[in-house]
Amino acid sequence: MLTGFMDGLLCCLSSKSANVVVPAESSECVDGFEFVEVKPGRVLRVRHIIPDRPVVDEPTGQGGSFSSKRKITVYRNGQLYIENFGDRVRAAPKNCQNGGTELNSTVEVELTDCGNSVPSVSIPEAQSDSITAGKDGASLLEAGREAPAAGRTDPSQQPRKRRRKPKRTVVIDCERKISACKGTHADVALFFIHGVGGSLDIWTHQLDFFSKQGYEVIAADLAGHGASSEPQIAAAYTFYALAEDMRLIFKRYARKRNILIGHSYGVSFCTFLAHEYPEQVHKMVMINGGGPTALEPSLCSIFNLPSCVLHCLSPLLAWSFLKAGFARQGAKEKQLLKDNNAFNVSSFVLRAMMSGQYWPEGDEVYHAELTVPILLVHGMHDKFVPVEEDQRMAEILLMAFLKVLEDGSHMIMMECPDAVNTLLHEFFLWEPATPPATKKDSKARPETAKAQSDNASATCDPSKVRPATANHTAKTRRD
Numbered sequence: 001m002l003t004g005f006m007d008g009l010l011c012c013l014s015s016k017s018a019n020v021v022v023p024a025e026s027s028e029c030v031d032g033f034e035f036v037e038v039k040p041g042r043v044l045r046v047r048h049i050i051p052d053r054p055v056v057d058e059p060t061g062q063g064g065s066f067s068s069k070r071k072i073t074v075y076r077n078g079q080l081y082i083e084n085f086g087d088r089v090r091a092a093p094k095n096c097q098n099g100g101t102e103l104n105s106t107v108e109v110e111l112t113d114c115g116n117s118v119p120s121v122s123i124p125e126a127q128s129d130s131i132t133a134g135k136d137g138a139s140l141l142e143a144g145r146e147a148p149a150a151g152r153t154d155p156s157q158q159p160r161k162r163r164r165k166p167k168r169t170v171v172i173d174c175e176r177k178i179s180a181c182k183g184t185h186a187d188v189a190l191f192f193i194h195g196v197g198g199s200l201d202i203w204t205h206q207l208d209f210f211s212k213q214g215y216e217v218i219a220a221d222l223a224g225h226g227a228s229s230e231p232q233i234a235a236a237y238t239f240y241a242l243a244e245d246m247r248l249i250f251k252r253y254a255r256k257r258n259i260l261i262g263h264s265y266g267v268s269f270c271t272f273l274a275h276e277y278p279e280q281v282h283k284m285v286m287i288n289g290g291g292p293t294a295l296e297p298s299l300c301s302i303f304n305l306p307s308c309v310l311h312c313l314s315p316l317l318a319w320s321f322l323k324a325g326f327a328r329q330g331a332k333e334k335q336l337l338k339d340n341n342a343f344n345v346s347s348f349v350l351r352a353m354m355s356g357q358y359w360p361e362g363d364e365v366y367h368a369e370l371t372v373p374i375l376l377v378h379g380m381h382d383k384f385v386p387v388e389e390d391q392r393m394a395e396i397l398l399m400a401f402l403k404v405l406e407d408g409s410h411m412i413m414m415e416c417p418d419a420v421n422t423l424l425h426e427f428f429l430w431e432p433a434t435p436p437a438t439k440k441d442s443k444a445r446p447e448t449a450k451a452q453s454d455n456a457s458a459t460c461d462p463s464k465v466r467p468a469t470a471n472h473t474a475k476t477r478r479d
Contacts, residue, residue: 063179064432183214187256192219195264199226205417224349238356291389292367295359324383379408
């Protein structure tokens with residue numbers, strides 16, 4: 001603590017940020033890492049692994065076709081009305097139920113802040129379920145709310161003014177083909193994006209596991225994190241600046257089918273990429289990402305303090321992160337933070353990152369427009385992101401699967417790596433069930449057979465011949 005105080009005092013006197021990372025030069029792959037210069041003087045460290053594998057250009061499975069038909073209407077009284085007209089998902093990942101709304105249903109929500117309260121949601125003729133699993137990913141827990149029965153909706157929740165003047169209407173009508181992504185497929189790439197204070201090292205267990213499974217994996221350090229360069233300007237850490245970095249990394253390494261995996265703040269960048277490249281993003285994973293709300297920096301936050309003050313408080317902030325980020329706080333968790341270079345950023349970067357989280361486009365409508373299958377993973381003991389926020393995300397998204405690990409917290413990929421790897425791998429291999437082709441039945445129905453016997457008897461018995469048939473027969477004889 002005394003060392004942090006002295007460093008902060010020197011920081012105030014010199015008007016410079018401490019622990020400045022020297023910008024790295026663009027170079028070849030060094031020790032399994034690449035340094036990519038996304039902009040002049042802006043260099044990111046990237047870990048890119050292409051494993052040795054038998055090359056299979058095309059997926060062996062046929063996959064399933066999914067019709068995305070959705071109408072999203074925002075009314076001026078603050079209501080979001082979602083109508084689904086597409087096909088129902090006929091299969092879910094192993095040990096995983098559909099955590100979002102069923103298709104051919106209607107969702108109505110209030111456009112309120114998820115951080116303050118959870119708005120009421122009515123889903124007529126539909127029911128949403130979510131799953132809770134332990135470290136083995138096997139136990140189940142229903143976390144969804146049952147839809148109100150028809151005719152029993154509270155009159156106070158009845159839509160009274162929403163149909164008057166719609167503020168905005170979005171219509172989605174597209175067809176998606178979803179197939180299993182195996183490590184032997186050369187057209188599959190996995191992108192891992194960390195959050196504030198992290199680094200690509202927090203994905204060590206996932207990168208090693210999936211590279212051994214034959215997947216091509218890509219993970220990058222955000223600017224000012226890990227071994228990436230640290231620009232000394234606050235504008236370099238806004239959401240749009242960081243999103244542009246991730247977009248350039250995605251364009252550099254993207255394959256035909258890409259899966260995005262984001263954690264915390266990194267989930268927002270995955271959502272941004274899924275909107276920018278809907279044809280290339282095949283699936284997406286959100287780990288403790290929170291609710292579908294637009295980002296806006298908080299005015300009353302400790303991170304608004306001067307950088308030198310934050311540097312003095314860095315030991316306290318690190319202890320608070322350990323307390324809130326892990327379900328258990330012990331020597332093992334402290335070593336995980338140290339080994340994975342988590343929450344090891346300068347006070348200047350931390351302050352700029354928190355104040356730069358401005359993304360007004362990322363609201364409920366923005367997330368509701370996503371048509372990609374999404375797996376939501378949440379740690380039950382997460383103190384940064386309440387489980388209600390991920391439940392709300394599952395209700396807004398078109399095709400979402402919510403999994404809650406009861407033994408994990410915010411840094412769940414480090415606490416429960418085996419469970420997280422299993423869930424992710426099952427999701428990568430999942431594909432909707434293809435509806436069976438309709439076959440013509442050679443056997444006649446009972447009523448058809450009866451009708452045929454009646455027609456036969458009527459033909460044999462002249463007295464039972466229909467008038468029209470009799471007239472037609474008489475006309476034929478005259479001809």
